[in-house]
Amino acid sequence: MASISTYTSYLTVNRDIKSSLSTVASQSSVAKDTAYYKEKIGDVxxxxxxxxxYRLYSYAMKAYGLEQMTYGKAFMRKVLESDLTDKTSFANSLTDKRYLQFAETFNFQGDKKTAQNTAQASDVTDAYKASFTNEQTAIKTEGTYFAAQIGKVTDIDSLLNNTRLRTYMLDAVGLDSTYTSKSYLKQVLTSDLDDPDSFANQAKNPAWKALTAAFNFNTDGTINGSIQTADQTEDLNLDYVYNKSTFPSDLLADANKRYWDKNVATATDAKDLVSDSRMVEYIKTAFDLNPTIMASSVASLMSSETFATTYGNTKLLDYFNFETDGSLASGNTAQTATQTADINKLYRTAFSKDQSTAIDEAVTNYETRVVGFTSLDDFLVSNKKDDDKKNDDVTEVWDVALRAFGIDPDEVSQSELKRILTSDLSDRKSYVNSLKDDRFVALNKAFNFTSDGQIKAPVLAQAESVSDKYAADYESYKVRSLTGSAKDAAVKKSDAEVQYYKSKMESVTDVKDLLSDTRVTNFILEANGIDPKSVVPADLKKMFESDLSDPKSYVNTLENDKFAQIVASFNFDAEGKLTADAVRGGQQRGEVLGTTNQYARQTLEEQQGDKNAGVRLALYFERMAPTISSPYGFLSDDALFQFFKTTFNLPKSIANMDVTKQADLVNSNIDISKLQDPEYVSKLLKRFTALYDVQNNASQSPTLSILTGGASISADTLLAVAQLKSGQ
Structure with a gap:
């Protein structure tokens, strides 16, 4: 028997466990192997x-207490290639959960490759929808500004020197303000429209003539009276709304109605009315006419009963008062007030129908198609039409994406778009960064394309494999020791939290965003077996601000090394921004840290076991206790079962009992719900060490073989190895 008690030896090691582990980690062989692992694992x-x-593989195997299975590479391959999201997969089906823990630390398959994940797609479609509201707001704002300022203009120079007013009036008539000089505008606005040789009348684009008519300048640039009448200001605004609107908004509907009301009242014959394409468009919408029908045919539908009957649509005749030849009888108007009101109702109904479906169809088309993209080419050549070819005018996928970020499709060519989406944002000299335009940077971030246009996994705040592990650990934490309806309720509630957490991991872009959500931080802590009430938010912030590479940084000096592993499990750089550097090879940065910590702990326990196997077993139980959620945690682990038998002085023969009776025996002696309580665990350890010393008089305990020898390989493990060797 050792000269000092097992409990005293255990306390000596565990009283300052961080120092004990640091001593082990600094040992030459441990330090060299750890340095090699950290250096090389990212290249695998x-x-x-x-x-x-072998050096990497054996290091990891030892770290997770699987050293005795290092020879079973075929077996371990099946463990590592298991789909951990499938409860029937190989790793999940093994009784010994050390294999599952081992598999959870690696992710050689990598996260799912996708052109966009759910959060990215939602961000695009949300921004796309918001762009229409923003458009209406901008149009209203400019209209209000123009109406308020135009009356203050006293001469032509004060108008032309106001960039905002100048841009507005050019946009209103569909002209490009970018390439129009003030001198040219001055010549247009001072033209005499009664003179066929005037500057405006000689211009090829009739929009210049329309612009001249919108103002009241003399040929010398002076004004007699007001620069615009109220009607001129309104007419220009109606044109501005029409030319700046890109979708069927309420604002556009109201402007079109007002435009119709004003112009139909002055129409002298059917041909005169349909000479205005905007008026023809109004009629086509109101009566659901074929978009390709000629304006002359529309005029005939309004006036000729013979033509209307032949065409198969006599409805328009009831809404207009034209003679058969399209003229108006003396004293008649194109429409009565009632007819105008009635056609406005028809227009509004048809317009609203288009309005309600236009955006929804574009979004649905986008969401449906983007999930199937396997390369950038799929994105660039995405077809307008649905597969059933019923919606020929559905907005193209790339139009939705560009609009979401305020980019005009005419502003960028497909070749430029390709260079933008394949740029490396981390390279300051990349094409997208050289543009110095936040819109294109945001567009790049919204998609996941490699430099050669293939899809890749998005950089998330936390790798999917790590989030999956957190999810499993969180549920285990929340349902531990619960049964029946209480457990069912806890599972349902935890499932909702898991779903929320995973969705947030797709959208979180920096540490500040992560820590601002208490629901998320509580999930993180509970998934790691930590009571959120025990962690002050300010301290959590200091942890994430710590330099993981500095042993003296705040998080690295904490007694509980779980906190450093938590910080490392997220893909943030020193500035708290997302970085792809945290995931190298098949293991994420936090899992590398967890593995090296496990290796030091395993080595410590082994070295203590060489002196006193009871100390090793005590350290092992102290480490595993918080993870035990049912009596089967003891029954499925030979070392923990030995701890239980020793602690309660039970005979070896209990192993022959029915497993349910063994579970009942564990429950009758140990309160599983208290295994995360340090005081309760300490009481069990005191009892174990005292009885261990009584039961073991020899210097070498049979307990040691449980932790180091073949006895620790469970029956299902041996069976699986045998099947692999026999080719079954």
Missing amino acids: KTVDEFLGD
Whole structure:
């Protein structure tokens, strides 16, 4: 028997466990192996490469207490290639959960490659929808500004020197303000429209003539009276709304109605009315006419009963008062007030129908198609039409994306778009960064394309594999020791939290965003077995601000090394921004830290076991206790079962009992719900060490073989190895 008690030896090691682990980690062989692991694991991309580097592979196996299975590479391959989201997968089906823990720390398959994940797609479609409201607001704002300022203009120079007013009036008539000089505008606005040789009348584009008519300048630039009448200001605004609107908004509907009301009242014959394309468009919408029908045919539908009957649509005749030849009888108007009101109702109904479907169809088309993209080419050549070819005018996918970020499709060519989307944002000299335009940077971030146009996994705040592990650990934490309806309720509630957490991991872009959500931080802490009430938000902030590479940084000096692993499990750089550097090879940065910490702990326990196997078993239980959520946690782990038998002085023969009776025996002696309580665990350890010393008089305990020898390989493990060797 050792000269000092097992409990005293355990306390000596565990009283300052961080110092004990630091001592072990600084040992020459441990330090060298750890340095090699940290240096090389990031270069390993496949399971084959990992298993082929014995030094890496054996290090990881030892770290997770699987050293005795290092020889079973075929078996471990199946473990590492298991789909951990499938409860029936190989790793999940093994009784010994150390294999599952091992598999959870690696992700050689990588996160799912996708052109856009759910959060990215939602951001695009949300921004797309918002762009229409923003458009209406901008149009209203400019109209209000122009109406308020135009009356203050006293001469032509004060108008032309106001960039905002100048841009407005050019946009209103559909002219480009970018390339129009003030001198040219001055000649247009001072033209005499009664003179066929005047500057405006000689211009090829009739929009210049319309612009001249919108103002009241003399040929010398002076004004007699007002620069615009109220009607001129309104007419220009109606044109501005029409030319600046890109979708069927309420604002456009109202402007079109007002435009119709004003112009139909002055129409002298049917041909005169349809000479205005905007008026023809109004009629086509109101009566659901074929978009390709000629204006002359529309005029005939309004006036000729013979033509209307032949065409198969006599409805328009009831809404207009034209003679058969399209003229108006003396004293008649094109429409009565009632007819105008009636056609406005028809227009509004048809317009509203288009309005309600236009955006929804574009969004649905976008969401449906983007999930199937496998390369950038799919995005660039995405077809307007749905597969059933019923919606020929559905907005193209790339138009939706460009609009979402305020980019005019005419502003960028497809070749430029390709260079933007394949640029490396982390390279300051990349094409997208050289543009110095936040819109294009945002567009790049919204998609996941490699430099050669293939899809890749998005950089998330936390790798999917790590989030999956957090989810499993969180649920285990929330349902531990619960049964029946209480457990069912807890599972349902935890499932909702898991879904929320995973969705947030797709949208979080920096540490500040992460820590601002208490629901998320509580989830993180509970998934790691930590009571959120025990962690002050300010301290959590200091942890994430810590330099993980500095042993003296705040998070690295904390007694509980779980906090450093939590920080490392997120893909943030020193500035708290997302970085792809946290995920290299098949293991994320936090999992690398977890593995090296596990290796030091495993080595410490082994070295203590060489002196006193009871100390090793005590340290092992102290480490595993918070993870035990049911009596089967003891029954499925030989070392923990030995701890239980020793602690309660039970005979070896209980192993022959029915497993349910063994579970009842555990429950009758141990309160599983208290295994995360340090005081309760300490009481069990005191009892164990006292009885261990009584039961073990020899210097070498049979307990040691449980932790180091073949006895620790469970029956299902041995069976699986045998099947692999026999080719079954």
